[in-house]
Amino acid sequence: MSVVEELEQGTELSDVVVRFAGDSGDGMQLTGNNFTEATAIYGNDLATFPDFPAEIRAPAGATFGVSAFQIYFGSEDVTTAGDDVDVLVVMNPAALITNVKDLVPGGVIIADADAFTAKNLARAGYKENPLEDGSLDAYRLISIDITKRVVDTVKPFGLSHKFAVRCKNMWTLGLTMWLFDRSRDAAIDGLRTKFASKPDIAEANVAAINAGHAYGETAELPSGVDVYRVPKAVVKPGLYRNTTGSEALAYGIIAGGQLANVPLLFASYPITPASSLLHTLSGQKHFEVLTFQAEDEIAAVCAAIGASFAGSLGVTSSSGPGISLKAEAISLACATELPLLIVNTQRGGPSTGLPTKTEQSDLNQAIFGRHADTTLPVIAACTSVDCFEVAIEAIRLATKYRTPVILLSDGYLANASEPWLLPDVSDLVPFPVEFETNPEGFRPANRDPETLARVWAKPGTPGLEHRIGGIEKDYVTGDISYDADNHQRMTDVRKAKIDNIANDIPQQTVALGNETGDLAVLGWGSTFGAIHQGVKRARLAGKDVAHIQIRHMWPMPSNLKELLSGYKRVLIPEMNTGQLVKIIRAEYLIDAQSMTKVSGQPYKIKEIEAGIAAQLESLK
């Protein structure tokens, strides 16, 4: 989670939020990623939040086409992408009008004045040019003719006007790097590698970065704007990289397969924001990983189940609408008791909803969203880095208990990045699968008496030929059976197998605070960061508040009811209309309070603080 151990003393600015915003073709994500890397090298703790539209190239200057990248960095532990923006970089009027409301009073605006043309102003909905009419007087405005400067800078490289203008994001990056005293080296190296076959473009971009940086050094800037120093965070020693949740999840899946000693078949159908998993894994063929882009969501999950039947671990991945399509097949995997991992990278819904925005509204679907009594384990990642461990845990449960497992991520975790203290995979504890090979007494219905897991006998094994399927099976022989008592017995054993997993997962602990008290804030998934900071601030203010974060959503840790009962009040913030809260109330008869947000944006720390304050007030 947080990599910060202590604060470094004597700071000027403890933490800063910078947001880059422009057209979806302006290269804001690339700019943000470069700045992130420089910041990581500098030694700040950080978290990022890429926020982009569903349209790949929306019409230039349109407000709905604004693509933004936010980074929060500081000398303290950073667990969210930040609340209010301190520095806003805007490449056009649409980017300004859609983002300025998040800027703190006195915050810095860096704007490309050349993009504030009559046409762009009108398209964004400005009657007057805000760079000139005084409407931004509450902020420190740095209005620069960036486009013109960039075109002049890169003239020696002979680029066409179109390509020359594209360098303006690097000019802006250079200026922002000057503002925070970041090193340009990594970005420059990266450009030279990326454009190795097009040295003109590489050098033009490098020149743009340097020109932006030089502008900061020499230009007369508004009062209060100078190089800001954000001291290094004191973090655990070790080797680091930045990772998004998608990357960490992909690597976790590979690690899980290695620890289970089974090959993987990752079968998926493209869907935003889940596709990046397919992209990452399809490049790892040298591992025991095959990927299969199926014709649809149903074929993807079915191929994954077929692979599990044949002795691989089938993995499928989608977002809510695609998971709906997979539901029937997941129930078959429950009925045939085969291992399967299903990853749901949740997005705003229902239906197509907000494909590039985040939400946690598929918890009910994960736990209940199938026909008949098909209970299965559900597990949720809470940070980008956490995705690695959660994927391993999901594979452990799937292979040990021969059951489908649903892993919940979301659009925020998938795209947001944070520093990762890299694990040594040889330190991870293996959980190798044992396939049945002995024909003596073999029946496909045989179970492990302890875990209740059904035997896994893969095709190709002599003497173990057997049939499985969706029709109810005899408890003893595994042959098809329509017997009434047998169906009761089979339903009971399938449920008992999953319920029993509660005894094989860690006891619930408290992430921050005491094990009893006035208020527990119970979180799951990507709200972790905001809840953690909100609780931390409340505790610094002397409030008796604790943060509890659930990873195992189903079955839940066996001590959770007892733990929650130790607080006068339980508050559950969720990015849905209240799903976990109903489960907690139904399972434990605890009068948990709900707090919800479904704007497609992650929780802000101050929203959590306000929720905590309201609960504590009502306890008085």
Next chain:
Amino acid sequence: MNAPIKLTAKDYATDQEVRWCPGCGDYAILKAVQKLMPELGVKKENSVFVSGIGCSSRFPYYMNTYGFHTIHGRAPSFATGVKLANPELDVWVVTGDGDGLSIGGNHMVHALRRNVDLNILLFNNEIYGLTKGQYSPTSPVGTRSPSTPDGSVDLPLSPAVFAIGSGARFVARTIDTEMKHLTKVLISAHQHEGASFVEILQNCPVYNDGIFDSVKDKKQAADTQLVIEHGEPLLFGQDNQKGLRLNAQNLSFEIVTIGQDGVTEADIVVHDETNKVLAQMLAQLKGPDFPVPVGVIYQAPAPAYVNEVYSQRIAVRETKGKADLNALLRTGHTWTVE
């Protein structure tokens, strides 16, 4: 070591009571397949039968091999996963006209065009049996059924035409009760590398009895069946006196009689199973105007999907070298905090 014991059809039968209706064409197909299996040179433990839902899809329960009775329409997808996970397995898909062409039409298209090395047996009885007799996507217009009491009005599709159109590289048609022909076609299908699609005309004695009688009836068959063989002329009728001639004017077949109007055998089209245009023309022929072709309609091998996947993996491994997860985690920019 003793020489391996030769297996028989009995070794491929399970102890399960077969639950098809008396007189169902599925019995004949099951018997033929059980008898065929020991001849294929495949280890019993390497054979896998995958099915969807419907009468035909109960098939795996009666085969003493590995078997997976899955969900409606999706058998080709499960089978693709099985084959991807273990290319050594000999994977059969058993499906029907409803399972394979209605609810599962999309998966059938993609298993065929991807050319996954599966032996796909589609039992076509032109009706939904297990759900009690509704019309299917292969039922002729006017089929009266519980869901179409006044006769169906929508046009049917031809499985063989569908398969060729989907890009299948092996398409054949045979008949449930003609064990010799069925066996021969299944052997060819099995030998073919890549997806093999076999339409089996199958009688449903309860809901669609006698639908193929005109093709199967021994007395009429000579005139209603066109038994096709690669390299042989398209002849039929008693004493093979009738044949198909190409009308070049409108690019269609016409039935001619050898010896009449100066027609000789040289005028008759010779079957070339590698010719896709010819295959499409043959697949479309139907009664009562034309005889129904049975045999291998099209066979033109192409690289099989799973082989290609594994070849690509071998190539990647040669360039990337040994897989090392620690190294993968450390790719891209890393930094050390002291």
